[in-house]
Amino acid sequence: MRIALEGKEPFVDSKDWDARYSEHDLVWSAEPNVFVVETTAGLPAGRALDIAGGEGRNALWLADRGWHVTIVDFSAVAVGRAEQLWAQREQQRGSLKGTIGDVTEGPWGSAEFDLVVLAYLHLPARQQRSALQHAARAVAPGGHVVVVGHHTDNLAHGSGGPQDPALLYTPEDVVADLKGAGLAVMRAETVTRQVRADDGPRSALDALVVAVRPALSS
Numbered sequence: 518m519r520i521a522l523e524g525k526e527p528f529v530d531s532k533d534w535d536a537r538y539s540e541h542d543l544v545w546s547a548e549p550n551v552f553v554v555e556t557t558a559g560l561p562a563g564r565a566l567d568i569a570g571g572e573g574r575n576a577l578w579l580a581d582r583g584w585h586v587t588i589v590d591f592s593a594v595a596v597g598r599a600e601q602l603w604a605q606r607e608q609q610r611g612s613l614k615g616t617i618g619d620v621t622e623g624p625w626g627s628a629e630f631d632l633v634v635l636a637y638l639h640l641p642a643r644q645q646r647s648a649l650q651h652a653a654r655a656v657a658p659g660g661h662v663v664v665v666g667h668h669t670d671n672l673a674h675g676s677g678g679p680q681d682p683a684l685l686y687t688p689e690d691v692v693a694d695l696k697g698a699g700l701a702v703m704r705a706e707t708v709t710r711q712v713r714a715d716d717g718p719r720s721a722l723d724a725l726v727v728a729v730r731p732a733l734s735s
Contacts (some may be wrong), residue, residue, distance in 0.1 A: 549578035563631030575601025580611040623651030639684040653698030659732035668722040676719035700728035
């Protein structure tokens with residue numbers, strides 16, 4: 518299984534990612550993704566699932582705000598680091614626990630989570646659809662799913678991200694992958710994110726989709 522995460526080329530398997538995570542204190546930024554913050558800051562805390570969450574930058578931000586977060590990644594080193602960073606928090610409002618697993622296989626729960634996040638998960642089309650369908654099934658009534666990743670147009674007009682066009686996608690691709698999952702799409706758009714480069718700030722193009730599972734009728 519080929520996986521590419523934010524700003525890097527794909528590695529072959531979990532052992533490659535374990536080795537990479539072991540070489541650095543933090544491979545990714547400690548700050549949460551700007552669009553995860555934007556789309557979830559106003560939601561009441563509940564149960565959250567962070568799929569392919571790496572070292573936990575988004576999961577930790579959510580847990581700090583009272584969410585009870587399960588982070589899933591196929592790198593044991595990344596999951597362990599996220600749990601360690603959480604354990605070092607002096608004040609813990611929510612909770613964080615890690616699960617090691619293949620995000621394309623699931624299941625990660627049946628309508629159990631109030632929020633599911635997939636940030637910069639980039640797989641070949643069939644595996645990507647599988648991961649998104651498993652994510653959708655995990656969303657509880659009234660719950661949200663937030664998908665953000667490098668846009669197809671980023672290859673020619675943006676900065677960073679995978680350089681293999683087969684691993685990039687558009688908001689429309691995400692919506693198509695979620696079709697039939699019983700979710701109502703609230704946002705599906707191309708968004709711009711500022712990134713730091715050696716020659717100064719640059720812009721990156723991302724695909725952002727936010728969807729909700731309709732609440733049960735009383």
